[in-house]
Amino acid sequence: MKKVNISTKxxxxxxxxxxxxxxxxxxxxxxxxxxxxxxxxxxxxxxxNMSYGSIYDYINSxxxxxxxxxxxxxxxxxxxxxxKLRNNECKGLLRVRSFVKEYxxxxxxxxxxxxxMYSESRSLSELHLNYVLAxxxxxxxxxxxxxxxxxxxxxxxxSEDKLSLLANNIIVHGHMWAFRGWTLxxxxxxxxxxxxxxxxxxxxxxxxxxxxxxxxETVETKSSI
Amino acid sequence: MKKVNISTKxxxxxxxxxxxxxxxxxxxxxxxxxxxxxxxxxxxxxxxNMSYGSIYDYINSxxxxxxxxxxxxxxxxxxxxxxKLRNNECKGLLRVRSFVKEYxxxxxxxxxxxxxMYSESRSLSELHLNYVLAxxxxxxxxxxxxxxxxxxxxxxxxSEDKLSLLANNIIVHGHMWAFRGWTLxxxxxxxxxxxxxxxxxxxxxxxxxxxxxxxxETVETKSSI
Amino acid sequence: MKKVNISTKxxxxxxxxxxxxxxxxxxxxxxxxxxxxxxxxxxxxxxxNMSYGSIYDYINSxxxxxxxxxxxxxxxxxxxxxxKLRNNECKGLLRVRSFVKEYxxxxxxxxxxxxxMYSESRSLSELHLNYVLAxxxxxxxxxxxxxxxxxxxxxxxxSEDKLSLLANNIIVHGHMWAFRGWTLxxxxxxxxxxxxxxxxxxxxxxxxxxxxxxxxETVETKSSI
Amino acid sequence: MKKVNISTKxxxxxxxxxxxxxxxxxxxxxxxxxxxxxxxxxxxxxxxNMSYGSIYDYINSxxxxxxxxxxxxxxxxxxxxxxKLRNNECKGLLRVRSFVKEYxxxxxxxxxxxxxMYSESRSLSELHLNYVLAxxxxxxxxxxxxxxxxxxxxxxxxSEDKLSLLANNIIVHGHMWAFRGWTLxxxxxxxxxxxxxxxxxxxxxxxxxxxxxxxxETVETKSSI
DNA sequence: GATGAATGAGCCTTCATTCAT
DNA sequence: CATGAATGAAGGCTCATTCAT
Numbered sequence: 009m010k011k012v013n014i015s016t017k018x019x020x021x022x023x024x025x026x027x028x029x030x031x032x033x034x035x036x037x038x039x040x041x042x043x044x045x046x047x048x049x050x051x052x053x054x055x056x057n058m059s060y061g062s063i064y065d066y067i068n069s070x071x072x073x074x075x076x077x078x079x080x081x082x083x084x085x086x087x088x089x090x091x092k093l094r095n096n097e098c099k100g101l102l103r104v105r106s107f108v109k110e111y112x113x114x115x116x117x118x119x120x121x122x123x124x125m126y127s128e129s130r131s132l133s134e135l136h137l138n139y140v141l142a143x144x145x146x147x148x149x150x151x152x153x154x155x156x157x158x159x160x161x162x163x164x165x166x167s168e169d170k171l172s173l174l175a176n177n178i179i180v181h182g183h184m185w186a187f188r189g190w191t192l193x194x195x196x197x198x199x200x201x202x203x204x205x206x207x208x209x210x211x212x213x214x215x216x217x218x219x220x221x222x223x224x225e226t227v228e229t230k231s232s233i
Numbered sequence: 234m235k236k237v238n239i240s241t242k243x244x245x246x247x248x249x250x251x252x253x254x255x256x257x258x259x260x261x262x263x264x265x266x267x268x269x270x271x272x273x274x275x276x277x278x279x280x281x282n283m284s285y286g287s288i289y290d291y292i293n294s295x296x297x298x299x300x301x302x303x304x305x306x307x308x309x310x311x312x313x314x315x316x317k318l319r320n321n322e323c324k325g326l327l328r329v330r331s332f333v334k335e336y337x338x339x340x341x342x343x344x345x346x347x348x349x350m351y352s353e354s355r356s357l358s359e360l361h362l363n364y365v366l367a368x369x370x371x372x373x374x375x376x377x378x379x380x381x382x383x384x385x386x387x388x389x390x391x392s393e394d395k396l397s398l399l400a401n402n403i404i405v406h407g408h409m410w411a412f413r414g415w416t417l418x419x420x421x422x423x424x425x426x427x428x429x430x431x432x433x434x435x436x437x438x439x440x441x442x443x444x445x446x447x448x449x450e451t452v453e454t455k456s457s458i
Numbered sequence: 459m460k461k462v463n464i465s466t467k468x469x470x471x472x473x474x475x476x477x478x479x480x481x482x483x484x485x486x487x488x489x490x491x492x493x494x495x496x497x498x499x500x501x502x503x504x505x506x507n508m509s510y511g512s513i514y515d516y517i518n519s520x521x522x523x524x525x526x527x528x529x530x531x532x533x534x535x536x537x538x539x540x541x542k543l544r545n546n547e548c549k550g551l552l553r554v555r556s557f558v559k560e561y562x563x564x565x566x567x568x569x570x571x572x573x574x575m576y577s578e579s580r581s582l583s584e585l586h587l588n589y590v591l592a593x594x595x596x597x598x599x600x601x602x603x604x605x606x607x608x609x610x611x612x613x614x615x616x617s618e619d620k621l622s623l624l625a626n627n628i629i630v631h632g633h634m635w636a637f638r639g640w641t642l643x644x645x646x647x648x649x650x651x652x653x654x655x656x657x658x659x660x661x662x663x664x665x666x667x668x669x670x671x672x673x674x675e676t677v678e679t680k681s682s683i
Numbered sequence: 684m685k686k687v688n689i690s691t692k693x694x695x696x697x698x699x700x701x702x703x704x705x706x707x708x709x710x711x712x713x714x715x716x717x718x719x720x721x722x723x724x725x726x727x728x729x730x731x732n733m734s735y736g737s738i739y740d741y742i743n744s745x746x747x748x749x750x751x752x753x754x755x756x757x758x759x760x761x762x763x764x765x766x767k768l769r770n771n772e773c774k775g776l777l778r779v780r781s782f783v784k785e786y787x788x789x790x791x792x793x794x795x796x797x798x799x800m801y802s803e804s805r806s807l808s809e810l811h812l813n814y815v816l817a818x819x820x821x822x823x824x825x826x827x828x829x830x831x832x833x834x835x836x837x838x839x840x841x842s843e844d845k846l847s848l849l850a851n852n853i854i855v856h857g858h859m860w861a862f863r864g865w866t867l868x869x870x871x872x873x874x875x876x877x878x879x880x881x882x883x884x885x886x887x888x889x890x891x892x893x894x895x896x897x898x899x900e901t902v903e904t905k906s907s908i
Numbered sequence: 909g910a911t912g913a914a915t916g917a918g919c920c921t922t923c924a925t926t927c928a929t
Numbered sequence: 930c931a932t933g934a935a936t937g938a939a940g941g942c943t944c945a946t947t948c949a950t
Contacts, residue, residue, distance in 0.1 A: 043356065045356075048943085048945080049944075050944075058910090059912060060911075061910070061912060061913095061946090065909070069946080070945065070946090126351055127353075127354070127355045130352045131270075141416070168420075169420060170429055170432075172420050173420075176417065180405060180413070181402070181405075188401060190366065201398075204394055207440075208395070208402070208437040208440070209437070210440075211436060211437040211438075211439075212434070212437035212440065214436075215435075215436025215440055245934085248934080273920085275920090283935085284935055286922075286923080286938095287935055289920095289921065289922075290935080473930095495720040495806075498922085498923060499923075499924060500924090509931060512933095514924095514925070515931080519924080519925080520923095520924065520925090577801075577803075579802070580717075580802045591865065598866065618870075619879055622870050623870075623871075623876075623880060627856070630855060630859050638855070641820065641823070641851075642848075654845055654848050658890070661886065661888075662883040662890065665882075665883075665886025692913090695912090695913085724940080733914085734915045735916055736916060736917095736942085736944080737914055737915070740914080744942080745940095745941065
C-alpha cells in the first residue's frame with residue numbers, strides 16, 4: 009500500500025524532511041509521556057524548536073502527526089530488521105531464532121513507540137488507519153515468509169493456518185515486551201524473555217513436526233490430549 | 234486490591250447500579266467507535282438515555298466512567314470464567330485446554346471491551362491505573378495457578394519463569410483475538426483460532442516435558458536448535 | 459417601605475416562619491463562610507435540615523433567600539436596639555454615648571451578617587435592593603433623630619447637613635467594626651474601639667458647639683460626658 | 684508585599700499591558716453593573732473588544748481579573764495621591780485638610796472601583812486576598828504617618844490608638860463617599876461632603892488637644908484651619 | 909518562509925429549579 | 930406536604946487552526 013501523501017505549503021523537500029523529523033521526535037517523547045490527545049500542538053512545536061504556526065507548513069492537521077508517527081514506525085522496523093538480518097547466514101530453525109532475537113531487540117529499542125502504537129491507533133482517521141493495517145499485513149507476510157522458508161529447510165511442513173498464527177504470535181510477543189513490560193520486566197530481562205519465549209516457540213514447532221509431518225507414526229503422550 | 238470508591242450524589246443504590254450500567258453500556262459502544270477522548274459526556278448521556286446533567290449524579294467526572302469501565306471489565310471476566318469452569322472436572326492438560334477455551338470465549342464476548350482496554354489504559358489516572366494493574370496481576374496469578382496445578386497432574390514440572398510466561402502468553406493470546414481480530418478473523422473462526430492456538434501451546438508444554446523433566450535422557454532433535 | 463412579599467406554595471404561616479428561620483440560619487453561616495454565590499441551594503437545604511425540593515415551598519428563588527437575609531438583618535437591628543434602649547434614661551450627649559455603645563454592641567453580635575450585607579448587596583434584585591435602601595434610610599433617620607434630640611438637650615444646635623453626616627458616620631463606624639475587624643481587632647477590643655470612637659465623635663460635636671453656636675465661648679469640661 | 688505574578692502565554696509586554704488594560708476597563712464597567720460573579724468571561728471579552736479565547740492569553744483565570752483589578756486600584760490610588768501631594772507645602776492640620784481633600788477627590792474619581800472593592804473582596808483567593816490586605820495596611824500606615832507628622836507640627840500629641848483610628852476613619856470616610864454615595868449625594872456634593880467631614884475631623888483632633896495635651900488651656904480659634 | 913497573536917467551536921462540569929412519586 | 934432524582938441552560942477554560950506581519 010502506498011503511503012498517504014500529506015500535502016504541504018512548503019515545497020523544499022529537504023526542509024520538509026528535516027522539520028518533520030523534528031516534529032516526530034518531539035511527538036514520540038510527548039505521546040509516550042502523555043498520550044496523543046493530552047499533547048497539544050503548541051507543546052509539540054515548542055519541543056521541536058519550531059514556532060506554533062510553522063508546524064502547519066509541514067503538516068495539515070494534528071492528525072497528520074499521528075500518521076507520520078505510524079509511518080515512521082513501520083519504516084524504522086523494516087530498516088532495522090533488514091539491516092540486522094543482512095549478514096545472517098543461519099538456516100532452518102536457527103534462522104527463526106535469529107530473527108526473533110533481532111526483532112525483539114528492535115522492539116526493545118522502540119518500545120515507547122510500540123506502546124503508543126497500541127494506545128493511539130483508534131485516533132487515526134480511517135484513511136490513515138487503512139494504511140497502517142496494510143503495513144501490518146505486509147509485516148505479517150514478511151514474517152510468515154521467513155518462517156515458511158526456515159521451517160521447510162528443517163524439513164517441517166505446517167499448514168497455512170498454523171503458519172499464519174505463528175507469525176502473528178511472534179509479532180505480538182514482540183509487542184508484548186513493550187506493552188506488558190511493566191510486569192514482564194519484573195521477571196525477565198530482554199535476553200531471558202527472548203530465550204524463554206523462543207524456546208517455547210521452537211518447542212511448539214517441533215511438536216508440530218511430530219504431529220503433522222509424520223501422522224502414521226505412533227504419536228506419544230499427545231494423542232490423549 | 235480494593236476497588237476505588239466513586240462517590241455519588243444519589244443514595245439509592247439500586248438506581249446507581251441501574252444508571253451506571255446504562256452509562257457503561259453507552260460508553261462501551263461509543264468508546265469502541267471513537268475512543269474515550271473523542272467521546273463527549275453529552276454523547277454518553279444521550280446514548281444512555283439520560284439527561285445531560287444526570288450522569289453527574291452517578292459519577293464525579295468523565296474519568297470515573299473509564300475507571301468504571303475497567304472495573305466492570307475485570308468483574309465480568311472473573312464472573313464469566315468462574316461460572317464456566319465451575320462444573321469442569323477435567324484434569325491435567327485437558328483442564329488447561331478447557332480453561333483456554335472458556336477464556337477465549339469470554340474474550341470473544343467482550344472483544345470490544347478488550348480492545349478499548351488496550352487503547353485507553355493511558356487515559357486512566359494514576360490511582361485508577363494502579364487498581365487496573367493490580368487486577369491484571371491477580372489474573373496472571375490465577376492463570377499461573379491453573380497452569381501449575383494442571384501441569385503437575387500430568388507429571389510435568391516447569392520453572393517459575395516459564396510458568397509465568399505461559400500464563401502471560403495465554404492472556405495475551407486471548408486479547409489478541411480482540412485487538413487483532415481485524416486480521417485473524419480473515420483466517421480463523423473463534424473455534425479454529427482456539428484450536429490452533431491451544432495445540433501450539435500444548436505442544437510447547439510437552440516440549441518442556443521432554444527437555445526439563447528428563448534432562449538426563451538423550452534429548453532428540455532439539456539440542457541442535 | 460413595606461416588605462416585599464414572597465409568595466409561597468405553603469399556606470401554613472407558622473410553618474413558613476419556622477422553615478424560613480431554618481433556611482436563614484443555615485444561610486448566614488454559609489454566606490459568611492463562602493459568600494452568597496459560592497453557596498448552593500443544596501448546601502443551604504442540607505444545612506437547614508430540609509430536603510432539596512422543600513426549600514422551594516418556602517421561597518421562590520435563591521434570590522429570595524438573600525432578600526430574607528437583609529430583611530431579617532434590619533428587623534434584628536431594630537429589635538435589638540429598641541430593646542436595649544428601652545430603659546435608658548440618659549439625656550443629652552450621654553444618650554448619644556449610650557446609643558453608640560448599644561449600637562456597636564449589636565453590630566458586634568451580628569458582625570458576620572454585617573459583613574455579608576456589604577459583600578452581597580449587589581446581588582440583590584432591583585426590587586429587593588430598593589427595599590433594603592429604604593430600610594437603611596429609615597435607620598439613618600432614626601439615628602438622626604436621636605442625635606438631634608440629644609444634642610438639643612445639651613443646648614447644641616447643628617445644621618441639618620452636619621446632623622445627617624454625623625448619623626451616617628455613626629452607622630458606618632459600626633459597620634467598620636465588622637468589615638475592618640481583621641485589622642481593627644489587632645489594636646482594639648470592642649470596648650476600647652467604642653470608647654475611642656465615641657470620644658472622637660463627642661469631641662467633634664463639642665467642637666461644633668464652639669464654632670457654630672457660640673464662637674467666643676470657652677469650652678467646658680468634656681470629661682463629664 | 685510583592686505583587687503576585689500572573690503568567691501569560693504571550694510574551695510581548697507591551698501587548699500584555701495594553702490588553703490587560705482593556706480587560707480591566709471592561710471588567711470595572713461590568714463588575715460595577717452586575718458584580719463579579721454575574722459577569723461572564725464572555726461578556727468581559729466582548730466588552731474588551733477581544734475574541735473570546737484571547738483573554739486567556741493575558742490572564743490565567745477569571746480570578747486573575749479580580750486580582751488585577753485590586754492591584755490596579757491600589758496602584759492608582761498611590762500614584763494619584765502622590766502626584767497630587769507632590770507640591771503641597773502645607774504644614775500642620777492644614778496638611779491634613781489638604782490630604783483628605785485630595786484623597787476624597789481620588790476616591791470620587793474611582794468610586795466605581797471602590798464600591799467593587801467592597802463587594803468583591805470575598806471572591807479573592809487567599810493568596811490574592813493577602814496581597815490586598817497587605818496593601819491596605821500599607822495605606823493605613825501611610826495615612827497614619829501623615830497624620831502623625833502634621834499633628835505634631837501643630838503641637839498636638841495623641842496616643843497610638845487614636846492615631847490608628849483616625850487614619851482608619853479617614854480612609855473609611857473616603858470609601859463611604861463611594862459606597863454610600865446613593866444617599867450621601869442627596870445631601871452633599873463632593874466639596875460639601877469633604878468640607879463637613881473634614882471640619883468634624885479637625886474638631887475631634889482639636890478636642891484631643893484639649894483633653895489630652897492640656898486640659899486647662901482655652902481653645903484657640905479653629906476658624907483659621 | 910517564519911512567527912505567534914487571534915479566533916471561536918467545543919469540552920467538562922455545575923447548579924437552580926422542577927416534578928413525579 | 931415532603932422528597933430527591935432529573936433537567937438543561939450556562940459558565941470557565943482549552944486548543945487546533947488561521948493569518949497578519
